[in-house]
Amino acid sequence: MTRVHDHRHVALIVASALFMQNLDSAVLATALPAMARDLGEDPSRLGAAITSYLVALTVFIPFSSWIADRFGAKRVFMLAILVFVFSSVLCGQSQGLGELIAFRILQGLGGAMMVPVGRLLLLREVPKKDMLSAMAWLTMPALLGPVTGPPLGGVLTDLWSWRAVFWINVPIGIMGFLLVAWKIPPVAPTRPGPPDVVGLALTGAALALVMFGLETVGRHVVPEAVSWAGLALGLVAGFFAVRHCLRVPRPAVDISLLSVATFRDATVAGSLFRTGAGAVPFLIPVMLQIGFGMSAAQSGFVSFATALGAFAMKPLVRPVLKRTGFRGALVANGVLAAIGIAALSLVGPNWPSAAIFVLLAIGGLARSLQFTSLNTLAFADVPTERMSAATAFYGTVQQLTPALGVVLATAALEVSSSMAGRADLMPVDFSRGFLVAAAVVLLSVPLHARLAADAGEEVSGHKR
Template sequence: MNSTPTHQALQPEFRLLVLLVSIGFFMQGLDTTIVNTAIPAMARSLGEDPLQMHSVVVAYVLSVAACIPLSGWLADRFGVRNTYFSAIIIFTLASLGCGMANSLNELLFYRVIQGIGGALLLPVGRLAMLKVIPRTQFLSAMSLMSLAGLMGPLIGPTLGGWMVEVASWHWIFLINIPMGLLGVLITFKAMPNVTEPSVQRFDFWGFILLVVAMVGLSLGIENFASPHLPLWWSLSLIFAGIAACTIYAFHAHTHANALFRSKLFKNKIYAIGIVGNFFARLGGNAMPFLIPLMLQVAFGFEPFITGLLMIPTVLGSLASKPIIRQIIQRFGYRKVLLVNTFLVGACICSFALSTAETPTWLRALHFFIFGILNSLQFVSMNTLTLKDLPQQDASSGNSFLSMIMMVSMSIGVALAGTLVNLFTAYYGADQMVSAFHTTLILLGCINLITAAIFWQIPKDVAV
């Protein structure tokens, strides 16, 4: 008899569960990207300025970030199946609400609800697989599920652009309904309701502090250039966000049941990885929002063409996956992150050289290179951040990293939208291309801060 291999193929009885989790992952991945190419059309339909529409992206991403800390506790307390079922119902009904919305405020309300459902889909689905599928088959299950996660961002921008042209922007949300119904039907057949026998009391006050911190910083930056709100309002929100961060840092140190204990940050590599992740993602995560907006609003491209042009970015990300491990093993985390951080920043800045007349092949190559560099950055940062965490801190550390990733995306999009509005006011509405170009240069320069953070990585850190 041969000994059991470390990694086995997925057995048939677990395939339906992986399909179910993949549906949730696909819906979340699709919804994060499909909106980007539809923003100008949504603005026209709702009678809004397309440069003031970044709130549609921020509302969703921010509510996902805010509810990530809830996901594990809810799954342990009420069971993975009940929590996942509720998440799909919330997400699907909110998608219907978004599709029926007649005003920006109505759309934003449903986007927040949609984000609450989206926040629970992936963490709870992954937790269900971890609890149900044997460890020997877990790698196979995660690989299959990851394909669904990659498909969402791959087709999202193009599908969004196509739907806007052949139907209306409402369909980018209504497309979630049949997938949500399929998920609802499969949930009770495929997912057992695993619960934990003893669950700690939820850190309610810590959760409130984190939400105030995230909402204050994101909305403060987002409303900075708003013509409808006074400057003191934005500054007050930012101050409230910073104050909540400071109070939470004290809370995490003193409260025995805190969502994220301060001892996590005694691990130097984890602390560097978290701070580096936050700053590195401000520019990188703003690009999927900013580039489609520039192509349509400043260059006058059609939504479908814009969506097609975004595909090389995802293809670049996919192409980099097989080589990332070898690059890190060859050069080490410190060198890879220092060099690549500068390259990502330079690549973001170089988008300022593009115009409406840039040849399509050159634009596609540019996006492809950005996809490779961005993927190398994110994978390197994530693996560095989590690699030295002890087992007892792995779940908490991973949740905090997921939350920081979404907060950084929210603040990055808010910052990009605010900068475009400030520079449009400065240069004049007829010089919108210059406003986008200056914004891109500033977002690229943020990576200089990130390089200074990664400089702190010890030279002898193990791969």
């Protein structure tokens, strides 16, 4: 077997874990309205079931690189799959929002060790010239999760209950665990030295407190003073976390990686894009079910068009980047992605399902190109010896921003409805939510324009 085939081999197996995680997120978004009815909660508050998982991912991911180095990436990857599957079963048995959030946090612990460590298994060995191909092989099977998730989540919810959307992780996780054990060679542990406990504690506290404040402020879940105190303490902890990580030799989060221009652009500008784009998967199924009165199954079959468009774009990423380079693609496509999200504000209850489907598919094309470009650009110029720290840092940001996207979406919905003096959500509230998300996506474009014309050319193959 050639080295190229080894990369594809590992990528496809690691993608089974990404498939499970992406499927879980996709089916959950479709099932949220049914969960809200069953648990007696407001649909916008059920966003906490998504953000709690994403925040847990964000808090624990910085620890993943040290764990992988200390105990071996393959061993940690297998354990993470088991934790994810076990917590999925617990989520399916939750009797209230509090229990669901607690089990989603445990699930986030598994996901934090599963996705970045799986990516590390692949990126540690792949040459720069093969990185774009390797990332495509990694992400294409994983995209089957978002493609199949919405219709599958809708059917399972309508035929059985929302609880079934968690139980489907069991057979997928067991299959992935066996494939990893059988086909991926072991990775010897190293001696990374003691973990940066202070940095991990400060980073985790900052992220958790800020997200707690953003998730609860103005929603009367806790006293307003508690929400604002959480935000303030989180920002203070974040300040000390950054100062600490800049001073120690092996920090929990290696902020010095931001000196690499391509990594900095994918992290900073990419965060704006992911935050705006992260609002869309939450807004679409809630709009179709709460705003337009569709069933969960109908909503799922319409909203999976986004993932179908994303899947269709993957084979086109390499020729596009080779022709335009990273800067050209990120700038032009960033504008197109913002227009695609803003166009969703025009959708109304009287629109034919086919028209909504086409609009979602076109938007999925643009967002897919941007996501793949960012995920590849991030590691284009990172030295191999710093790849472990880079995957942990980038993974943290990559998981935090969708959580911010959900917070952005729920805040936009609540502000819009409260300004109109009503509690129920109406189609106009979703239109405003999409416009806010599009504006945040558009903010990333000027930052991408500052990239060098030859940024990441070894990976993209683009020659001026």
